[in-house]
Amino acid sequence: MPKPIKRGELIRRLRRFGWDGPFHKGKHPFMLKGSTRLPIPNPHRGDVDWSLTSRILKEAGITSEEWESS
Numbered sequence: 001m002p003k004p005i006k007r008g009e010l011i012r013r014l015r016r017f018g019w020d021g022p023f024h025k026g027k028h029p030f031m032l033k034g035s036t037r038l039p040i041p042n043p044h045r046g047d048v049d050w051s052l053t054s055r056i057l058k059e060a061g062i063t064s065e066e067w068e069s070s
Contacts, residue, residue, distance in 0.1 A: 007048055011031070014031055016070050021040075022040055028042065029043070033060075038056065038059060038060050
């Protein structure tokens with residue numbers, strides 16, 4: 001089971017996959033890729049748990065193998 005990831009690292013790695021942001025409009029920050037909007041965790045919490053990262057990756061269309069190799 002992968003370890004939790006810091007929010008900043010999550011954002012850096014999503015940018016490598018072509019996501020822009022984060023943008024802050026409304027309750028939750030989000031990242032954009034084309035017209036797809038991907039909500040990301042708020043910055044005031046600790047590390048992002050792997051279960052939440054897994055859900056974010058699924059919504060972003062990134063496999064865990066692609067994620068681990070990035």
